[in-house]
Amino acid sequence: MRYLMIVKATPMSERGEFGPDAEKMFAEMNAFNNEMIAAGVMLDGAGLKPSSAGKRIRFEGRGKTIVTDGPFAETKELIAGYWLIECKSMDEALGWARRIPFDDGEVELRPFHEPEDFQGVAPDEVIAQEQAWRDEQASKAAKTPA
Incomplete structure (x- = not known):
């Protein structure tokens, strides 16, 4: 089953800034990603630019869209990155999520709908x-x- 590990945005990520220990963080993330790749778990993953670089598209009836330029106000509702992983169970996916090398922050773990x-x-x-x-x-x- 596929799972999405959603990295929640922070005020710093929304400013497009990296912390003073960014070099260490990137090295740890690289090692973590390599572990998941070697285990055959990681399907994809990426960091996202701040919401100021994005757009929201709201649908109000078929064919009628409203486009809003970022940034978006509610940081707690935004994402800064993700991993797409494939695991046998939620417990296995949770085990990987618990190993993310973050000092602080929040990650949401959600299963995908599968065709069946x-x-x-x-x-x-x-x-x-x-x-x-x-x-x-x-x-x-x-x-x-x-």
């Missing part, structure tokens, strides 16, 4: 098509040597 979650709601052909698309994309993804 929609059985009985979506037609079997749609579920099969979604799974085939995901399998095809996974086969095309660049593989990082462990």
Whole structure:
């Protein structure tokens, strides 16, 4: 099952700043990422630029959108980065989340919906098509040597 580990934004990340120990933090994050890659858990991960570099798109009826330029006010509702991991269970994913080399901050861990979650709601052909698309994309993804 796939999980998203969401790194919550902070006032510092929203200013686009790194702390005074940034070099150490990046070295520790690199080591942590390499551990997850070697374990075959990490599928993707990245840091995000501050919300001032982004836009929000609100939908008000089909075809009607409202675009708002960042920055966005509520830092606690923003994300600064993420990891996409694949684990056998929530407990395994939680074990990885607990090992993130942060001194402070907050990470939210959430499972993805998988195609089989929609059985009985979506037609079997749609579920099969979604799974085939995901399998095809996974086969095309660049593989990082462990």
